Structure formats: C-alpha cells, structure tokens
Amino acid sequence: MQKRPLLGLTLAELQNVVKNLGMPGFSAKQIASWLYDKKVISIDDMSNLSLKHRGLLKEIYEVGAEAPMDAMRSVDGTVKYLYRTGEGHFVEAVYIPEEDRATLCVSSQVGCKMNCKFCMTGKQGFAANLTSHQIINQISSLPEREKLTNVVMMGMGEPLDNLDEVLKALEVMTASYGYGWSPKRITLSSVGLRKGLKRFIEESDCHLAISLHSPVPLQRRDLMPAEKAFSITEIVELLRNYDFSKQRRLSFEYIVFKGVNDSLTYAKELLKLLRGVDCRINLIRFHAIPDVDLEGADMETMTAFRDYLTSHGLFTTIRSSRGEDIFAACGMLSTAKQEENKGKLI
Ligand code: SF4
Numbered sequence: 001m002q003k004r005p006l007l008g009l010t011l012a013e014l015q016n017v018v019k020n021l022g023m024p025g026f027s028a029k030q031i032a033s034w035l036y037d038k039k040v041i042s043i044d045d046m047s048n049l050s051l052k053h054r055g056l057l058k059e060i061y062e063v064g065a066e067a068p069m070d071a072m073r074s075v076d077g078t079v080k081y082l083y084r085t086g087e088g089h090f091v092e093a094v095y096i097p098e099e100d101r102a103t104l105c106v107s108s109q110v111g112c113k114m115n116c117k118f119c120m121t122g123k124q125g126f127a128a129n130l131t132s133h134q135i136i137n138q139i140s141s142l143p144e145r146e147k148l149t150n151v152v153m154m155g156m157g158e159p160l161d162n163l164d165e166v167l168k169a170l171e172v173m174t175a176s177y178g179y180g181w182s183p184k185r186i187t188l189s190s191v192g193l194r195k196g197l198k199r200f201i202e203e204s205d206c207h208l209a210i211s212l213h214s215p216v217p218l219q220r221r222d223l224m225p226a227e228k229a230f231s232i233t234e235i236v237e238l239l240r241n242y243d244f245s246k247q248r249r250l251s252f253e254y255i256v257f258k259g260v261n262d263s264l265t266y267a268k269e270l271l272k273l274l275r276g277v278d279c280r281i282n283l284i285r286f287h288a289i290p291d292v293d294l295e296g297a298d299m300e301t302m303t304a305f306r307d308y309l310t311s312h313g314l315f316t317t318i319r320s321s322r323g324e325d326i327f328a329a330c331g332m333l334s335t336a337k338q339e340e341n342k343g344k345l346i
Contacts, residue, residue: 005064006043006057007035007140008133010175021056023049029056032177039140041065064133067141068093078323080196081142082335085110085134089127093138093154094328103150106138108166109157110335114191116211116224118255120289120327120334121156130157133167133237139173151181154189154209155158156333158226160196183207184247190227190237201242208244209282210235212252214261215269223257243278250279255286255296255330256305262297267308280315287321287329320338 009017014028027049034046043049045056068081069090079095091107110127112119138155139145151173153159159166166188172178173186183205190197191211201208212232214220221227244250252274256262269282283306284295297305302318309316323329 001060001314003058003062003064003131003132004060005137006031006061007064008131008136008169008172009035010132010171011175013168017057017061021060022051023056027053027110027189029177032221035063035140036172036178039065039145054314058344062134064137065141066137066145071143072164072328074323074326074328076322076325078326079144080323080326080328080333081138083134083138083141085130086128087137091130091134091153092328092333092335093139093142094323094333095141095142095144096322097147101149102144102147104139104142104148105152105155106135107157107333108135108153108159108162112157113161114158114224114226115190116226116331118213118223118257118286118289118294119331121331123289124334129165132165132172135165135169136172139179148185150185152187152189152209154187154330158191158193158276159188160190160193161201163196163199167200167203170206174206183328184249187249187251189253191224192230192232193226194234196232197230197235197238201239205248207249207251209251209253210239212270213280215266215273217262219261232273236277237281238276245278252279252281255284255301256298257286258295258301260294261307262301264305264308267305267312270309271314273323274314280317281309283318284314284330285318285321287324287332288328289332316319 018027030048033042041063043054068083070082072080077097081093083091085091094105096103100303109129111124112121115122115127142298173181174183187209189209197249213223217231220232283302306316321329
C-alpha cells in the first residue's frame with residue numbers, strides 16, 4: 001500500500017491522524033515538532049512517541065521527504081532544483097542567494113492553466129495541482145533550507161488556482177507548530193483570480209504581488225488571458241477595500257516589453273490605475289523564450305520608466321534578474337521536457 005505523507009499536514013490534520021490511530025491528542029504537536037522543527041526524515045526518529053505508536057503510524061504513513069532529483073547551478077549562484085511530484089510529473093523550485101537574504105521561488109502546480117503569452121510554464125499547459133506536502137517538500141528537502149530567509153510563491157502555476165493546498169502550506173510555514181516564519185517573509189504572486197483573491201487576502205497575512213504587465217485591459221488580455229475573467233480594474237477595485245499600509249505589502253509586477261508597454265503613456269496609465277493604492281511596482285526584465293515574438297526593453301528605457309513613476313509618487317524598483325543562463329528566471333520555468341523524457345530521468 002502506498003504510504004501517505006505526514007509532511008505538509010496542518011496541526012488540525014495531524015490531530016485527526018492521531019485520533020484515528022487511537023494515539024493521545026498531544027502526539028499531534030510532537031509529530032509536528034519532528035516534522036517542522038527537527039526535520040526528521042523517518043518516523044523511527046520520532047523518539048518521544050512510543051514504539052507501539054510509531055509502529056501504528058508507519059503502517060499508514062511516512063514522513064514523505066523527497067530530495068530533488070536534479071539541480072542546475074547558474075554562474076550567479078542561483079540553483080534550479082527539479083522535484084518529482086508524481087508519475088511523470090515534475091516541478092522546479094529556484095534558490096536565489098543574495099548578500100543579505102536567500103529566497104526560494106516555490107511552485108504550486110505542475111504546469112499552469114493561465115497561458116500567459118510570455119511564460120514557458122503557461123506553454124506547457126496544466127497537468128496537476130500540488131498538494132501541501134509537495135509544496136512544503138520543496139522547502140523541507142532543499143539542500144540550503146537552513147539558509148532560507150524568504151519564500152515567494154512565484155514558481156510554476158497560479159497559486160490562487162490551488163488555494164486550499166496553498167493555504168495549508170502557508171499555514172505550515174507561518175504557524176508556531178510549523179516553521180514559525182513571519183508572514184512578512186512570504187510573498188504570493190498571482191494574476192488575480194476572481195475566485196480566490198479575496199479569500200487569500202482575508203485568510204492569510206502574507207505579502208501579495210499581482211502580475212499586472214499592462215494597465216490597458218485590451219493589451220493585458222492579449223498578454224494574459226486571465227484578464228477576460230477578472231479585469232485589472234476590478235482587481236484594483238477589490239484591493240482598495242483592504243489596508244496594505246501596515247505590515248503587509250502589496251506590489252505589482254510589470255514585465256517591460258520593448259515597444260509594447262514601455263512608453264511613458266503606459267506609465268501614466270499605471271499612475272491613473274493605482275492612484276490612492278498603497279503599493280509598489282517591480283519592473284522585471286523580459287527573458288526571451290522560444291516561439292514568442294516579444295522582446296525585453298533596454299535598461300535605459302526601464303530606468304526612465306522607473307524614474308517617471310517614482311517622481312510621481314509610485315515607489316518603483318527594477319528587479320534584478322537571476323538564473324537566466326539556467327532558464328530559472330521569471331517566466332522561464334518549464335518541466336515539459338522532463339515529462340517527455342521521464343524514462344531517462346527517473
Ligand atoms: S506567468 Fe504565472 S500564471 Fe502566467 S502562465 Fe506563467 S505560471 Fe501561469
């Protein structure tokens with residue numbers, strides 16, 4: 001029988017596990033501590049559980065820690081890890097070390113349904129939602145996990161399209177029984193889905209980044225089909241109902257495409273759209289991907305764009321680009337090839 005993973009379970013779920021096995025209620029917290037604090041990889045190591053209870057657990061469960069099956073290292077120190085998440089399914093997670101922090105870009109789905117024009121994951125199509133276990137395992141089994149300071153849910157997939165499992169994983173990351181991280185260390189990035197955005201804002205305190213990419217609905221629709229279902233103007237109107245002026249940060253991601261959305265006309269439209277919203281904008285350089293007729297704007301144009309927005313009161317940064325040489329930068333994650341070649345990899 002295929003054993004079920006304990007890793008990724010919330011405390012409430014662990015309480016159910018111990019109850020169903022006839023174990024005392026306090027064992028749930030003990031198991032959480034072994035999983036998320038001591039990070040054991042075997043139930044045998046849970047030494048404050050009786051042998052009998054470890055035996056009962058092992059009949060149905062395993063820890064479920066699964067090391068990445070491959071890694072690619074960039075010249076800039078970024079490392080792209082490949083995790084197997086099921087029969088023929090793979091996801092990537094990207095470790096990005098910087099001087100004062102180390103961030104992991106985590107995936108939430110195998111592929112993605114959103115089909116953004118500029119994204120390789122979108123071209124791959126959708127294969128499966130990740131479970132909370134598969135999301136947490138990207139962190140727990142990361143070779144550099146003790147160095148991690150931040151997590152961004154910006155890898156493969158649209159997190160709001162898999163919100164139940166993503167919220168469970170975020171709970172494990174932030175709860176005192178889990179990793180106990182401040183929600184300020186975690187950012188969820190989304191195209192903005194009608195179903196999910198409100199729930200995420202109300203049920204989580206993590207930072208939010210909205211993929212904006214164009215303030216003009218018709219153009220945004222061409223870049224991001226999700227615009228048809230929930231337009232950027234509706235997204236911004238919804239966000240206006242919440243207070244982002246305190247601990248929680250709201251940012252907008254804006255890939256600057258040459259000759260498409262890089263003129264000051266667009267900067268002016270952005271100012272109009274976001275007037276009165278407490279937020280920042282991150283400008284992102286576009287990384288060319290096969291079969292897509294888009295080019296990235298040059299640095300001079302991006303700097304002028306940034307300076308215009310900043311001088312009009314909208315805090316704007318140019319995000320540094322990492323891991324381009326190993327296809328680990330924004331919009332470049334895809335495991336389609338691995339799926340094709342699964343027989344060779346496993
Ligand atoms: S950019 Fe994000 S939402 Fe869009 S296709 Fe890629 S993974 Fe999906």
